[in-house]
Amino acid sequence: MNKNLILYASILVFGLAAPFIFPAFKVQLSILCVLIILAVTWNIQGGEMGYNSFGNILFYGLGMYLCASVQVGMFFPLAEWTESGGEKTFVHTPTQFFQGMAAGLVVAAVVPTIVAGLIGYSILGLRGHYFAICTLGLGVAAGEISGGIEIIGAGQGFTTPPFPNVGGLEARGEFFYFCSFFALVLAFITVRAIYSTRFKLILNAIRDNEDKAEAMGIETMKYKIIGWMVSAFFCGLAGGIMGGLVGYIDSTDVAFDGREMGVFMVLMAILGGKGTLWGPVIGATVFHIFKEGFWTLFLGWQYVALGVLIVVIVIYFPEGIMGWLREKYPERFGEVVDEADRKAQVELK
Amino acid sequence: MDFMVFQYPMITIQACLDGILLGVLFALIAYGMALQWGVMNIINIAQGDLVILGGYIAYFMYLYGIHPAWGVIVSPIIMYFVGVGIYKLVINKVVDRDLFISILATFGISILFMQLMNFAFGADVVLANSGYGTTFLFDSNVVLPNSKIFSAVVSIVFAICLVIYMKKSKLGRAIRATAQNARAAKILGVDTEKVYAATFGINAALCGVAGALISITFTIHPYMGLPYTIRSFMIVIVAGLGNLPGVAMSGMGLGVFEEFADYILGTEFRIGSVFLLLVLILVYRRFKLSRKREYLK
Numbered sequence: 032m033n034k035n036l037i038l039y040a041s042i043l044v045f046g047l048a049a050p051f052i053f054p055a056f057k058v059q060l061s062i063l064c065v066l067i068i069l070a071v072t073w074n075i076q077g078g079e080m081g082y083n084s085f086g087n088i089l090f091y092g093l094g095m096y097l098c099a100s101v102q103v104g105m106f107f108p109l110a111e112w113t114e115s116g117g118e119k120t121f122v123h124t125p126t127q128f129f130q131g132m133a134a135g136l137v138v139a140a141v142v143p144t145i146v147a148g149l150i151g152y153s154i155l156g157l158r159g160h161y162f163a164i165c166t167l168g169l170g171v172a173a174g175e176i177s178g179g180i181e182i183i184g185a186g187q188g189f190t191t192p193p194f195p196n197v198g199g200l201e202a203r204g205e206f207f208y209f210c211s212f213f214a215l216v217l218a219f220i221t222v223r224a225i226y227s228t229r230f231k232l233i234l235n236a237i238r239d240n241e242d243k244a245e246a247m248g249i250e251t252m253k254y255k256i257i258g259w260m261v262s263a264f265f266c267g268l269a270g271g272i273m274g275g276l277v278g279y280i281d282s283t284d285v286a287f288d289g290r291e292m293g294v295f296m297v298l299m300a301i302l303g304g305k306g307t308l309w310g311p312v313i314g315a316t317v318f319h320i321f322k323e324g325f326w327t328l329f330l331g332w333q334y335v336a337l338g339v340l341i342v343v344i345v346i347y348f349p350e351g352i353m354g355w356l357r358e359k360y361p362e363r364f365g366e367v368v369d370e371a372d373r374k375a376q377v378e379l380k
Numbered sequence: 381m382d383f384m385v386f387q388y389p390m391i392t393i394q395a396c397l398d399g400i401l402l403g404v405l406f407a408l409i410a411y412g413m414a415l416q417w418g419v420m421n422i423i424n425i426a427q428g429d430l431v432i433l434g435g436y437i438a439y440f441m442y443l444y445g446i447h448p449a450w451g452v453i454v455s456p457i458i459m460y461f462v463g464v465g466i467y468k469l470v471i472n473k474v475v476d477r478d479l480f481i482s483i484l485a486t487f488g489i490s491i492l493f494m495q496l497m498n499f500a501f502g503a504d505v506v507l508a509n510s511g512y513g514t515t516f517l518f519d520s521n522v523v524l525p526n527s528k529i530f531s532a533v534v535s536i537v538f539a540i541c542l543v544i545y546m547k548k549s550k551l552g553r554a555i556r557a558t559a560q561n562a563r564a565a566k567i568l569g570v571d572t573e574k575v576y577a578a579t580f581g582i583n584a585a586l587c588g589v590a591g592a593l594i595s596i597t598f599t600i601h602p603y604m605g606l607p608y609t610i611r612s613f614m615i616v617i618v619a620g621l622g623n624l625p626g627v628a629m630s631g632m633g634l635g636v637f638e639e640f641a642d643y644i645l646g647t648e649f650r651i652g653s654v655f656l657l658l659v660l661i662l663v664y665r666r667f668k669l670s671r672k673r674e675y676l677k
Contacts, residue, residue, distance in 0.1 A: 083480045154659075156666040160423055160479040161676045164613055168658040171606065175652030290491065297484065331499075338492025345485045346473045 043216070050208045057204030061276055063319045064211035065269045068218045069292070070299035070311035072265040075222065076258050077297065078305035079231060081238030082155065084259075086166025087266050088293035089173050090147060092286035094139035094267030095274035096183055099191045101138045102131035102275075113184040125195040132275065136210075139271030140264050147263035151256035158241070167289065174287030189280040207276045214272060218265045219312075225261065226308055234258055238306075290334075294341065302344055304353025313352055390521040395639040401528040403635025405590055405597075407628045408535040409608055410615035411542070412586035418621040419559040419579045420475055425486040426466075427612055428605030429493035430584050434459050434591025435600035436501050439508045442595075448508035451592035452534055456585035463584025467577045475576060490605060497602040508595045531593035538589050542582070543624065555579055559622075607651050614658045617665070617676075 050057045069091065076082045103112045107121040123131065150169075157165050183189055194203040225231055233254045236244040245251050270286070280286050287293075295318070303314020321340075329336045348355070356363075386392060409431055416422055424430075437458055438451025470489060474482045512526035546552035557565040558575045566572050594600060615634060619626030634657075641653040662676070669675055 083483075153663040153666065156670055156675065157662055158675050160483060161617075161662055161666075163480055163483055164423070164610075165659055165662045168610060168655040168662075171610075172652050172655035172659065175655065176649060179646070179648040179652070294487065294491070301484075332495070334491055334495035335499075338488045338490075338495065341488030341491065342470055342485050345481055345488065346470065349477075349481060 046212050050205050057208050061208045061211040064215040065273050066319055067312050067315040068215050068265050068269040069296040070315040071218055071222050072262040073296040074300045074311045075262050077300055079234040080258050083163045084166045085163055085293055086169040087262055088170040088287055088289050090143035090263040090266035091270035093143045094270030095280055095286045097142055098135035098139035098271030099189055099274050099280055101135040102192055105131050110182050113189055123192045123195060125197050128192055128195045136271045140268040143263040143267030144260045147260045148256060151259050155255045170287055170289045170293055174283040178282035191275055191278050210272045214268050298341060302351055304351030307353040310351055310353035394522045395643055396636055399636030399639035400632045401532045403632035404532040404535045405593055406611050406634055407631025408539055408586060409590045410612035410627050410631055412583035413612040414616045414621050416579055416583045419555055420576050422482045425483060425609050426490040426493060428608030429490050430587035431591040431608045432600050432605045434588030435595035438592035438595045439506055442508035448510055448596050452589055455588035455592040459588030460581040460585040463581040464577050467580040471580055494602055505599045505601045507599045510596045527597045531597045551578055607654055610658055
């Protein structure tokens with residue numbers, strides 16, 4: 032326990048100091064935080080509950096649009112703002128900007144949670160691949176529909192308010208980094224707390240055999256919905272922060288980007304190891320480093336590389352990094368290994 | 381919201397006919413989906429991208445001066461080998477695994493194909509002009525391009541040929557046997573690996589036919605694949621696996637639905653309405669089954 036405490040403290044200190052140590056990577060680090068949030072919360076229902084969702088992008092995009100809309104709509108007429116596009120007729124004062132951002136993030140987190148609760152009963156009654164395809168449909172439908180709504184910019188996109196210059200201080204990168212970092216800390220603490228309770232055992236029971244879990248007297252539907260709502264809360268929050276960070280929201284390319292973000296979160300969780308606490312964190316970090324490091328190498332061919340990467344990871348590493356480590360060093364994971372048994376397995380191979 | 385489509389009977393007829401002719405094409409793609417789902421237990425997200433690839437083959441024939449209708453013959457032959465190639469490279473490793481693995485793997489293939497087509501053929505919306513002219517019905521109130529009628533007829537011919545082939549030929553029998561019980565088929569000397577490869581190839585060939593027809597009648601674009609996948613998936617879950625008349629009927633129904641959605645909601649919501657319909661159908665079936673304490677399997 033003491034060792035863990037030191038580990039967490041050092042990570043926290045590193046996280047707080049990171050934007051000042053690596054000032055050139057502030058935006059990348061913020062994106063990394065968002066990616067980790069998405070991967071860790073996808074893991075709640077994807078890994079622990081066994082409901083592989085392609086639709087968490089719905090909450091992410093919803094949060095993004097809501098945060099920006101609230102931030103603008105609190106002070107100025109929304110329709111005129113989106114209509115003016117790039118040429119701003121209204122300018123946020125610093126106070127307005129931060130008030131709007133705070134209110135926007137609250138709305139961006141709460142509304143997707145409510146949405147998840149409302150649709151949860153219908154959608155989570157589906158199982159396995161039907162759930163996967165249904166959520167895929169939800170995500171794409173949301174993107175297509177939001178691309179046709181005039182008040183949030185329709186096809187031409189939505190420019191979020193520019194960061195105000197407080198007393199000649201340019202602190203945009205730091206501001207969004209700390210937003211995403213605190214969201215990440217909040218998400219990690221919540222998920223860790225969840226994983227140390229009965230709730231996680233119930234989620235695992237649902238994954239392993241839902242019918243039996245029901246027969247044991249667990250109200251599976253209730254727990255499934257709560258699990259999804261936790262995911263939705265953090266996805267919405269992450270979306271709201273990401274909207275401000277990117278500065279421009281497009282319905283299918285930024286917000287409801289099922290082809291990128293929607294697959295990334297699944298991929299990161301699988302790469303790190305489904306159903307573990309640290310797996311998605313490691314997966315997201317490795318994935319992000321790979322993506323940023325090699326994307327320039329494949330310039331123009333990123334999606335080809337992404338497609339190949341998905342196929343390779345899914346076929347050859349379905350257990351992920353944590354799963355591989357677990358197989359290699361089972362003692363570290365608290366599993367009792369019989370030496371003779373292991374030798375027999377090696378011989379069998 | 382615009383309910384013009386119900387106020388003028390001629391527009392209603394137009395929408396219905398357009399929808400039925402379109403739906404026949406959807407049914408052809410869905411037939412391929414049902415075939416490989418039933419035999420290999422794989423949901424292929426790249427289905428739509430195979431369709432678009434088939435369409436580009438016909439389009440390139442058109443560019444080089446060959447009539448695009450010949451694409452109906454050439455495209456399936458090429459696509460058969462593409463399908464077998466995909467099977468050998470990827471699909472054979474996910475056949476007996478979890479369905480979600482196959483969904484994710486084919487999702488990767490789909491992204492790969494999308495981008496490769498984007499590089500190879502450009503991001504423009506293209507159309508192969510068949511020069512078939514148009515048919516006018518009801519005092520020129522209803523306009524039907526002949527190419528749509530041609531595509532519906534060709535799809536029906538291909539579907540019937542395939543049904544006969546599956547019933548009569550040796551390979552067809554082997555495929556049906558494998559679908560019923562892969563292990564028993566193996567014991568009785570069926571090379572299931574070959575059967576799977578052939579099934580995936582036939583599925584890709586069907587997509588090739590449909591793609592060639594789509595390039596003649598509608599337009600093709602590298603990123604248009606996913607809606608075709610979702611449509612075929614929807615048709616299959618409504619009709620059920622192995623229910624051919626059902627596939628045909630629900631395909632046409634989907635076509636008509638789309639045309640009406642196009643008129644009522646506007647073209648920008650057309651694709652969105654297809655995806656929403658999928659969600660609604662799944663949720664409806666879930667509630668219907670949950671009354672019997674069952675769930676979609």
